[in-house]
Amino acid sequence: xxxxxxxxxxxxxxxxxxxxxxxxxxxxxxxxxxxxxxxxxxxxxxxxxxxxxxxxxxxxxxxxxxxxxxxxxxxxxxxxxxxxxxxxxxxxxxxxxxxxxxxxxxxxxxxxxxxxxxxxxxxxxxxxxxxxxxxxxxxxxxxxxxxxxxxxxxxxxxxxxxxxxxxxxxxxxxxxxxxxxxxxxxxxxxxxxxxxxxxxxxxxxxxxxxxxxxxxxxxxxxxxxxxxxxxxxxxxxxxxxxxxxxxxxxxxxxxxxxxxxxxxxxxxxxxxxxxxxxxxxxxxxxxxxxxxxxxxxxxxxxxxxxxxxxxxxxxxxxxxxxxxxxxxxxxxxxxxxxxxxxxxxxxxxxxxxxxxxxxxxxxxxxxxx
Amino acid sequence: xxxxxxxxxxxxxxxxxxxxxxxxxxxxxxxxxxxxxxxxxxxxxxxxxxxxxxxxxxxxxxxxxxxxxxxxxxxxxxxxxxxxxxxxxxxxxxxxxxxxxxxxxxxxxxxxxxxxxxxxxxxxxxxxxx
Numbered sequence: 001x002x003x004x005x006x007x008x009x010x011x012x013x014x015x016x017x018x019x020x021x022x023x024x025x026x027x028x029x030x031x032x033x034x035x036x037x038x039x040x041x042x043x044x045x046x047x048x049x050x051x052x053x054x055x056x057x058x059x060x061x062x063x064x065x066x067x068x069x070x071x072x073x074x075x076x077x078x079x080x081x082x083x084x085x086x087x088x089x090x091x092x093x094x095x096x097x098x099x100x101x102x103x104x105x106x107x108x109x110x111x112x113x114x115x116x117x118x119x120x121x122x123x124x125x126x127x128x129x130x131x132x133x134x135x136x137x138x139x140x141x142x143x144x145x146x147x148x149x150x151x152x153x154x155x156x157x158x159x160x161x162x163x164x165x166x167x168x169x170x171x172x173x174x175x176x177x178x179x180x181x182x183x184x185x186x187x188x189x190x191x192x193x194x195x196x197x198x199x200x201x202x203x204x205x206x207x208x209x210x211x212x213x214x215x216x217x218x219x220x221x222x223x224x225x226x227x228x229x230x231x232x233x234x235x236x237x238x239x240x241x242x243x244x245x246x247x248x249x250x251x252x253x254x255x256x257x258x259x260x261x262x263x264x265x266x267x268x269x270x271x272x273x274x275x276x277x278x279x280x281x282x283x284x285x286x287x288x289x290x291x292x293x294x295x296x297x298x299x300x301x302x303x304x305x306x307x308x309x310x311x312x313x314x315x316x317x318x319x320x321x322x323x324x325x326x327x328x329x330x331x332x333x334x335x336x337x338x339x340x341x342x343x344x345x346x347x348x349x350x351x352x353x354x355x356x357x358x359x360x361x362x363x364x365x366x367x368x369x
Numbered sequence: 370x371x372x373x374x375x376x377x378x379x380x381x382x383x384x385x386x387x388x389x390x391x392x393x394x395x396x397x398x399x400x401x402x403x404x405x406x407x408x409x410x411x412x413x414x415x416x417x418x419x420x421x422x423x424x425x426x427x428x429x430x431x432x433x434x435x436x437x438x439x440x441x442x443x444x445x446x447x448x449x450x451x452x453x454x455x456x457x458x459x460x461x462x463x464x465x466x467x468x469x470x471x472x473x474x475x476x477x478x479x480x481x482x483x484x485x486x487x488x489x490x491x492x493x494x495x496x497x498x499x
Binding site for chain 2: 032036037038226229230291292293295314315317344
């Protein structure tokens with residue numbers, strides 16, 4: 001790839017509708033629209049936000065050995081995922097650290113993997129390298145699909161206006177198929193990255209603008225990457241490159257639910273060893289005294305001694321206070337533990353707080369997953 | 370937004386107005402725009418001694434923090450304390466009600482190195498850099 005930023009089918013639409021565009025993982029993406037991040041977070045928490053996720057990558061695994069191949073690369077037990085269901089999973093190095101975090105869609109005869117934008121070059125190569133000799137085709141369909149999300153309590157009502165799939169009976173972390181605007185075939189999943197109820201849609205690129213504009217007309221509001229990052233931080237969700245990377249394991253990052261230590265996969269042995277010994281550090285939330293915001297990389301200390309570092313920090317409009325996540329020594333990763341964060345040369349008192357900072361009140365119909 | 374002619378500007382997007390030996394310091398509309406939603410201004414205590422290039426205060430937005438540098442050597446004599454609780458005037462009126470600190474200047478040489486309005490606006494055009 002050269003230096004030129006890649007565009008999604010919606011880049012021009014964003015720029016023409018008040019978005020501030022920034023480079024992100026090689027793409028020109030909206031960081032916010034004219035009303036700003038705080039208003040966009042409010043929309044996601046109370047109404048319905050629309051996200052252009054075309055920059056994210058999507059792989060499809062097929063062939064006689066595709067399940068075994070997926071199970072060799074992914075930490076989640078793919079063979080046990082029911083058809084039509086979705087699980088969070090990690091791709092690990094042999095050392096047990098994280099190459100990427102992904103969502104795995106178990107389809108009839110294939111497995112779909114949604115990867116981060118930052119993994120679009122590395123992940124397909126990693127899959128191919130680690131499944132060599134197996135009967136599996138690994139197809140990168142990222143440029144042949146539009147990927148959008150609707151997030152927020154009004155998402156089902158808004159999507160229902162232009163999608164003929166049975167959304168009411170679609171459970172959390174399940175997917176189905178339907179048509180958008182009566183003509184565009186789409187895969188629809190009840191997933192997201194904000195802590196709200198919502199959907200992610202996958203369909204042909206040439207329908208991107210028509211569907212997006214129909215969703216806006218139905219009441220969805222465009223949301224940029226800034227508010228997306230705030231929402232996922234409030235919900236205590238990891239972001240690759242921050243809470244997890246090739247130096248951090250999923251056990252340290254509190255992602256045990258995405259790891260099946262009872263099966264073999266790349267990294268399993270190292271993770272079982274770490275699990276036996278106990279993790280040396282753990283991801284925690286920080287409750288901050290005052291209004292200054294701990295930002296990524298700030299040192300965390302306990303009685304003046306090194307205790308760890310901040311992985312993400314933001315002001316939370318929903319909670320009206322600063323929030324941060326940090327990797328700290330396991331002995332200090334106890335709720336209520338008093339620590340300090342070095343905020344640009346001045347120590348600020350913090351207390352360890354359980355994650356997530358925010359969780360929605362779930363309605364019975366959509367619970368599960 | 371009208372940028373005042375009597376102010377001088379830095380490439381790091383501070384503005385400064387020198388009246389006698391008192392310098393009023395703020396940040397430009399460009400800085401406010403690029404910080405995004407402001408949530409908090411961390412102001413210094415009156416009496417704090419500042420060296421040229423030292424952080425005079427910090428502006429927190431949802432996603433970022435902006436450090437405001439003093440262009441001069443001097444002592445903080447007043448701060449716009451209301452901004453700590455409500456940064457809205459900074460967003461709406463950065464050259465007026467959104468001023469940040471007043472500094473009694475003991476060495477103004479740093480002020481002389483600042484840009485006039487035209488030069489600052491040229492800087493904004495050539496470098497879309499924050």
